[in-house]
Amino acid sequence: MFSRAYKAAVTLPPLVWVAAFLLTPYLLMFSYSFWSVSPAQTIVHSWSLGNYSELARVDVYWQTLLRSMWIAARVTIFSLLLGYPLAYFLSFYGGKKKDLLYQLVIIPLWVSYLVRAYAWKTILGSDGVLNTLLQYVHATKHPLEFLLYSPFAVVLTLTHIYTPFAFLPIYAALEHIPRNLVEASHDLGASPGQTFWKIIFPLSIPGVIAGATFAFVLSLGDFLAPLLLGGPSGIMISNIVVSLFGAAYNWPLGAAISFCMLLLVVSLLFFSERLEKKWSYA
């Protein structure tokens, strides 16, 4: 029913725009990763694998990447541990207040990411809210220094930010479980624990995979929380990229790291998509 002209009119503008402002920049980043910087601080447009071999050779790069993945993994685990039971409670026992409670989980998402990271900084600092509270009630004599400028602070803050992202797909998956399956399981004599582990949990796995992917991928490339709360021991891979594009002035090396991150994220998305399909019953 739609003419060729109609199809061309809706296809071409977005296609051209996306080619110009997404595809070209990503390809340019890929090209940059093979270039290098001359001693005179200009970009040398000759092609080599030098940047990639440097990444493989210099410990600090892949160690920081591993640390970022470890931080992201912890954020993922904590977000799931916080988000899953919450989603389960809301979906199965939310009753009349379900919609309200659901909105209450969403609302923090509307508070700026930066502002929430900043709020944690004011809570965790050595003269922050938590430390002064602990001293006020005489729980500690001296401020606890490990709270801020540590991987702990980064994991805590990112968990706070990404828990709703883990919650949402899990909640959606739980909401789609036909309730008569659960009732049938009860009626046939399964205990609540059995019903949960044999019926509810397996059916919610696609939601868990989606939630875990969001939490992991979104926290992996973060550079603001580490800058704000991480201190030297909380540096993540994106912070290295930021410095390579700033003071360290080595765009090609930064581009190589970025491209590795891009590959990592895209392959994770690919795997989680396969995994989700494998576990979905629909």
Added chain:
Amino acid sequence: MELRVSKAKVSEYPAWLIFHTVAVFAFLYLPIAVLILYSFNGEGVGGFPPHHLTLDWYRTLFADGPIWDAVLNSLYVALAAVAIALGFGVPAALALERAQFPGKTIFRRLVLLPLILPGIITGLSLLMLFNILGVKLSLLTIVLGHGTALISVATTEVFAGLQKLDRAQEEASLDLGANYWQTFWRVTVPNLKLPIIGAALLIFTLSMDEIAVSFFLIGRDNTLPLEIWGRLRRGITPEINAVSTIIFLFSLVAIVFWYRLRVRGEAGAEAGAEIVTALEGDLA
């Protein structure tokens, strides 16, 4: 039957579950509560208990020119980003649903990528593009970055709406002599009102809050998050809490407005989940 079952179940859940739920809500709201409370604290951003409750930080804030310039810049960027993202995202959804074209799969994946990809990658790759083209960084480069990165929000929302849409209406309009242009504006768009408004609100919010892409594309004029970022590095006062509190209140109004709209559109329960639709990117 239904009632009896659900009543019986309410008493069934283990006690730790309600504990856990309360604890998670406390965790989610603690920073927000602290943020708001300390915006009235005369003694600075930390320190327990709060002392000398005052409105001084709000007075400082209202007299603070650079902050309001940044707010205006952010509003300009967000509105322009909404225009770009809708302008290209809505046709993209129509294209994905109705047309076959070479590279469709790549296009679909590419559009979705910036939302899930670390912002730094999109920001830096655009920076390289502008650098090579010799484009000076300004609010305009941020607009291009936000607009492009957020196309997927419009596309996923509208695509989901299109799948529920009855094509017979458009067909009737075309049969009765309306051209495609008229049909688009008088039949397609009114039927997609909710997804379009939802997408616009989300794009607006995400753009107002965006910092990772803006970080690399910023010229002389700051957006609000970048202005706040700059101040955080210089030393912090509750003025930041005050401006955050005000923005939070505006967001709450927007949420309530949006929720009402969705409930009237009988899509209530899923209001607010647009971000997941966009992240999951179901465009097939």
